[in-house]
Amino acid sequence: MESLSLDCHQHIIEIEDLSFSYGEQKVISDLNYTVKERDFLGIIGSNGAGKTTLLKMIVGLLPATSGEIKLFGHPVRKFKDWERIGYVPQKNAFNPLFPATVREVVLSGLYNNKNLIRRVTRTQQRQCLDALEVMKIQDIADKRVGQLSGGQQQRVFLARALINHPDLLILDEPTVGIDAETQAGFFELIMHMHAHHHMTFLMVSHDIDMIKNYLGHEPVQSNGKINFYSRHSHEVQDCVVDNLQHTFT
Ligand SMILES: Nc1ncnc2c1ncn2[C@@H]1O[C@H](COP(=O)(O)OP(=O)(O)OP(=O)(O)O)[C@@H](O)[C@H]1O
Secondary structure: OOOOOOOOOOEEEEEEEEEEEEOOEEEEEEEEEEEEOOEEEEEEEOOOOOHHHHHHHHOOOOOOOEEEEEEOOEEHHHOOOHHHEEEEOOOOOOOOOOOOEHHHHHHHHHHOOOOOOOOOOHHHHHHHHHHHHHOOOHHHOOOEHHHOOHHHHHHHHHHHHHOOOOOEEEEEOOOOOOOHHHHHHHHHHHHHHHHHOOOEEEEEOOOHHHHHHHHOOOOOEEOOOEEEEEEEHHHHHHHOOOOOOOOOO
């Protein structure tokens, strides 16, 4: 008897015949890929391959030259539900003199596309506390972010991206500039979240070993410059180490 295979996972990101050029320079060419609910997509590629450009198109910061991206079934240019997406851009770092506290930065994630700070409601305070607790930074909530270590700052950025309980978390080289031990702790945390929360992840990384370890040794798609590695969270639940080492300093 033929087995029936039903694909019941929602399509979170659909990339269809996507191309992008900066002027004459073609950076992305006829790319097709679908990220499904609870997938973890790791993107590896050399410098200048177009990884950040791709992420910027996915979050609506750059328009495609041709082709289309859909988020949760809607073309990105018409997409409005940005609370469903957490985005941590590349090379985040606060100026040491930046005056905002950890709590204020995390709360600002509530106002992603609106540049206004309104009175913070009790529910929003609760959301903030939840995000601080998930990232284990509640004890430094009132410290100035500019005075934190690189690893602690990364946790703040992640908490800011998590405050809206996003369905999709997009990370662009989240561990650049932080030490190896802190990186390992960060990746463990991300993997734990993937295995145990109902979230979809997209992460650009130069850490090929970490990506292969978690997502398998062979890319699921390669277009020469950019390699996609992917696994669904059900496949990895068993191999995630549960007792997280909190190695951030
Ligand atoms: N604003 C821009 N204007 C013109 N060219 C750009 C711009 N941003 C990026 N590029 C070029 O597009 C190409 C792809 O850049 P992109 O930042 O997407 O690469 P990347 O794969 O993320 O690289 P890296 O691993 O170094 O971060 C590079 O050749 C870069 O010089």
